[in-house]
Amino acid sequence: xxxxxxxxxxxxxxxxxxxxxxxxxxxxxxxxxxxxxxxxxxxxxxxxxxxxxxxxxxxxxxxxxxxxxxxxxxxxxxxxxxxxxxxxxxxxxxxxxxxxxxxxxxxxxxxxxxxxxxxxxxxxxxxxxxxxxxxxxxxxxxxxxxxxxxxxxxxxxxxxxxxxxxxxxxxxxxxxxxxxxxxxxxxxxxxxxxxxxxxxxxxxxxxxxx
Amino acid sequence: xxxxxxxxxxxxxxxxxxxxxxxxxxxxxxxxxxxxxxxxxxxxxxxxxxxxxxxxxxxxxxxxxxxxxxxxxxxxxxxxxxxxxxxxxxxxxxxxxxxxxxxxxxx
Numbered sequence: 571x572x573x574x575x576x577x578x579x580x581x582x583x584x585x586x587x588x589x590x591x592x593x594x595x596x597x598x599x600x601x602x603x604x605x606x607x608x609x610x611x612x613x614x615x616x617x618x619x620x621x622x623x624x625x626x627x628x629x630x631x632x633x634x635x636x637x638x639x640x641x642x643x644x645x646x647x648x649x650x651x652x653x654x655x656x657x658x659x660x661x662x663x664x665x666x667x668x669x670x671x672x673x674x675x676x677x678x679x680x681x682x683x684x685x686x687x688x689x690x691x692x693x694x695x696x697x698x699x700x701x702x703x704x705x706x707x708x709x710x711x712x713x714x715x716x717x718x719x720x721x722x723x724x725x726x727x728x729x730x731x732x733x734x735x736x737x738x739x740x741x742x743x744x745x746x747x748x749x750x751x752x753x754x755x756x757x758x759x760x761x762x763x764x765x766x767x768x769x770x771x772x773x774x775x776x777x778x779x780x
Numbered sequence: 781x782x783x784x785x786x787x788x789x790x791x792x793x794x795x796x797x798x799x800x801x802x803x804x805x806x807x808x809x810x811x812x813x814x815x816x817x818x819x820x821x822x823x824x825x826x827x828x829x830x831x832x833x834x835x836x837x838x839x840x841x842x843x844x845x846x847x848x849x850x851x852x853x854x855x856x857x858x859x860x861x862x863x864x865x866x867x868x869x870x871x872x873x874x875x876x877x878x879x880x881x882x883x884x885x886x887x
Contacts, residue, residue, distance in 0.1 A: 576872050597785050604793040614788055624784055628791045635799050637827075642803030644823045649808040657808065661801035666831065671868065673824045718880040721854055724835040725875025728855045729862035731832050734825035747826035748833035755834050755841075764830035771829070772822035779818055 573667055573689060576726050577608075577696030578703070583714035584611055585704020591619035595705045602701035606694055608665055608723070609761070610634050630760075637765050641669040648676040649683075656683050663690025667723070670730035677736075739775060747771035848886050854879035 581602060588598035593615065601611055610631040617627045641664055649657060660683075664672075668690045675681035675689075704711060714720075735741050751767035758766065812820070836851045837843070846852055858875035865871065 573868070575869055579876075593785055594782070597782075597789060601789045601792070605789060605796055607792065607796050610792065610796065614792060618785065618788065624787050624791065627788050628795065631792055632795045632799070635796055638796075638800045639803050640823060640827070642800055643807050644820045646804050646807035647812055647817065647820070649804060652808065654805075657804050658801070661804045662797055664800045664804075666827075670824065670828055677821075677824075718876045718883070720839070721851065721876050721879035722872060724832065724839075724851060724855065725858045725872045725879070726868065727828055727831045727835065728858045728875065729868050729871040731825070731828040732859050732862045733866075733868075734828050740822070740825045743822045743826050744829035747829040751830035751833045752837060755838055763834055764827065767830040767833075768823055768826035771826040772819050775822040775826075776815065776819040 573671060573693040573726075574696035576667065576722050577693050578700035579714070579717065579719040579722050580608060581697040581700020581702075582704035582711060583700075583719045584608070584615070584697075585701040585706070586708045586711050586714050587612060587704075588615045588701075589705050589708040591615040593618075593705070595702075598705035599698070599702055602698045606663065606665065606697060607631070607635055608667075608697070613760075634761050637666075637761055638664055638669075640765065640768070641666075641673075645669065645673055645676065648673075648681070652683050656687060659687050660690060663687075663694050665693060667726050667730070668693050670727070670734075674730065674733045739779070743771045743775045746774055850879055850882035850886050853882040853886070 584602065585598050588601065588611070589595075593601065605611055613634060614627050614631050617630060642661065645664070649660065652660070671689050672681060672686045675685065704714070731744060735744055747767045747770070750770050751763045754763035754766050832855065836855045837849070839849070839851045854875055857878045858871050861874045862868070862871035
């Protein structure tokens with residue numbers, strides 16, 4: 571439910587932005603149905619609007635979504651007994667927020683295959699529904715930022731961060747990652763500061779762990 | 781223009797799914813060595829902290845002064861409400877409302 575409600579407004583924002591970037595209703599809808607990559611879809615729409623070619627858009631969004639390799643690797647040990655056919659929907663819906671929710675539940679032992687798929691499918695449904703609303707009523711909605719939707723994702727990340735800080739050492743990891751990502755954001759574009767900072771912080775903590 | 785958008789949608793769908801599935805498909809059927817496992821255990825908290833830091837302190841790539849940054853002010857009640865209620869939904873809704881209020885107050 572929470573991920574569903576969080577995704578509807580952001581999906582609507584994507585629908586509006588995709589429409590202004592030249593997507594038809596069907597294209598915006600299909601993009602959300604088959605791609606399901608929040609930030610990646612926004613970047614694709616922005617690049618297409620700016621006149622970028624197909625290869626540029628695919629490379630840029632591919633690089634942005636490299637972070638999902640890290641997410642997949644982190645959640646994989648919890649999916650040891652999960653049948654392949656259930657791994658498919660889990661992988662397809664592994665967005666930043668779904669990863670945050672599922673890994674937090676998996677670590678606390680409150681997740682099983684179906685609860686994790688449930689979180690993914692609910693998020694996807696919200697995203698698709700939101701995109702349809704946004705693309706269908708772009709003119710009516712106007713500028714999506716007047717509704718404060720740009721804080722929905724940061725809010726979700728903030729809550730998931732609080733959920734993740736379960737020990738002193740994890741708080742240290744968070745501090746290291748936060749500071750490093752700000753530093754790296756001065757020199758690296760897109761999602762790279764976050765990926766680089768997370769890998770550095772995890773390394774520092776793993777090496778100093780007893 | 782229209783076929784280009786379809787090509788981008790198809791290309792993104794394939795790359796995205798491949799990137800998400802590959803590590804799960806491979807690593808879930810392997811024994812991950814202890815040091816790697818320990819490293820991975822710090823990834824979620826680090827990723828979330830990195831996202832929060834950049835999205836709250838540098839929204840949209842800008843670097844607004846902390847005292848006039850509604851993202852920063854709104855993040856505090858969001859964290860507090862999640863800490864108290866453990867409700868992701870409640871915290872997100874409260875966060876967006878706080879954000880709208882602070883954006884109005886801070887001009």
